[in-house]
Amino acid sequence: MIALLSIASAVSLGTLLVCSADPVPHRGPRWAAMLLRAALGAGAGVGITSIVFLFLDLSGVAGPLTIFGSDAILLVAAVFAQRATWAARKQEAPAEEPSARLRWNWMLALAFGLVALIAGGRMIQIAQALPVGQWDAWAIWNLRAKFLAGPGDAWRAAVSPLLDRTHPDYPLLLSSFVARAWKAAGAMDALAPIATALIFFCATMALLVGAVALLRGAASALLAGLVAFSTTPLLVWSIAQYADVPTAFYCLGAIALIFLDVTQASRWPLLWAGFCAGLAAWTKNEGVAFLAWLLIVYLGVMAWRQGLGRAWLRWRLLLAGAAPGILITLWFKLFLAPPADPLVRQGLSGAARLLQVERYSAVAVEFVRQLVDLGAGAGHPLILLAILLAALRWQWEECDRRPLLIGAAVLILMLLSDCAIILITPADLQFELAAVGRLLVQIWPIALLLFFVILRKAGDGTPLPAPVQTKARAAGRKRALRR
């Protein structure tokens, strides 16, 4: 129970921080903004407290008192920050963005509720039946959490070269967060990793639905949620207690906030986008690739469309947001757990494998196979997307063009770098190919976000309430047009 309390405390802290540095003020529908804040807050809270815990642990002072004490200090600070911004925001009435409305939204909401109930119920049953999670959970992520939660300097085992078969150089966000809950509770029960896995799954769904609702309206958002629930591997790998869905969450958060930045006069969306990208790097090595590609692509696209000077100013905000994740990951990789992965240690010898043509075909076949395995039967997510594309066709907003370009480029580069890693790995190719399905899960939520931004809004012309014009929203619009 105390483990759950520590998790709730982390999530509350993150939510308060997100509310005080709101990335979506004056955006509607209001429920979608709240959903996005809650999802982002959960992820931010997990990320921040995992970093704080690691420092406490390495300093030898981690324990229930210091964990809840540091939470209390951060919570008080967040409450004060939240109150200050709340007072300033009360001056202005919240604005509802006009969005396409569908008369049958209730039907989509009902279907979404049913799907969430059935899938969620089954996921809880799986968690009960398999509390230790799947292979990587007990061989890597939760194992390292046990080391970090151990007494004294037991944490050293988590980065020990003796652990070379279970990747001591993998980033520690997930392990550190689970260890924090265990250390706070004084016992290593299965509840903490299960709750963490469910939080990341719910947060990913909420972030996707919230972001699409803010960008394209409620109907499109519910459709995106339905397609996401039809993606079986997303559900299975979530409850497996792996780091792939947390990575997907942070990658999705970064791209979604870059979309939301376009129509905001505030700097917070971009700072939070950077923060998410930084935490993606702190979650998994693929997150490091995501962060690098995002920083490069963002600067390139912005410089191309706005000139280097203005691009540099925006890029600095993204980098500033990513700084905590970058610094902790760099410190971890350079000083705490030097590279142990044969992939990194092989040097240039891996380049020779790029000449083996059969490896390309094996990787391509596996990607196609895993795309097919994203679902089953007529409810396959690709079939659902094809139906929507055929019926609604595409029509994106002019202001979304640049984020679309950034998101698509990062997505493609992520895929290519994943392929390149598999191509040059010194490990057994068949063994590496087994991870392709999880690599797809990492980028699938971003692919869905991009798809629903491109897709014409799902509306049938039902009249909408007139939008409330506020100073902040008008400024945001002007800024978007200026860009």
Add this chain to the structure above:
Amino acid sequence: MKEPSTAVVTAACAAVALLSLWSTVDFYRDTEDLAGSKADVYQIGAQEDRFRALASALPPTGAIGYVSDRAWGETVGTVMYDGAQYALAPRLLTERWRKLDTPWVVGNFSQAVDLAQFASKRGLTVVRDFGSGVVLFRKEPAR
């Protein structure tokens, strides 16, 4: 591009809603085994009970030696090592135990073996056989 009619939009949304419901029911049916009593195919959950008595004889942290009749490279050997490691963490099990300061070596066996012969071949002595293939060895002092 011509805007789709209301009927087309509604029909597409209804189709997606129904098909995703179908897909979720499929997911429910397909994961029967994963949610059943045989979900833990590698018996990782059972390792904590199997190693409980041994764990109380070991120091709470630090590196401990590991030996087995199954090699790490094969699936069974890997699962046995990972299962033992997870059950005994935060202690760190390693097959490179000869260089360690600790005298303790954990034995994890898939079948009955001649423990005395196994131990003498490796410079170990049997401290205690806990049953179920779990054995505690001690390194013989270097001569």
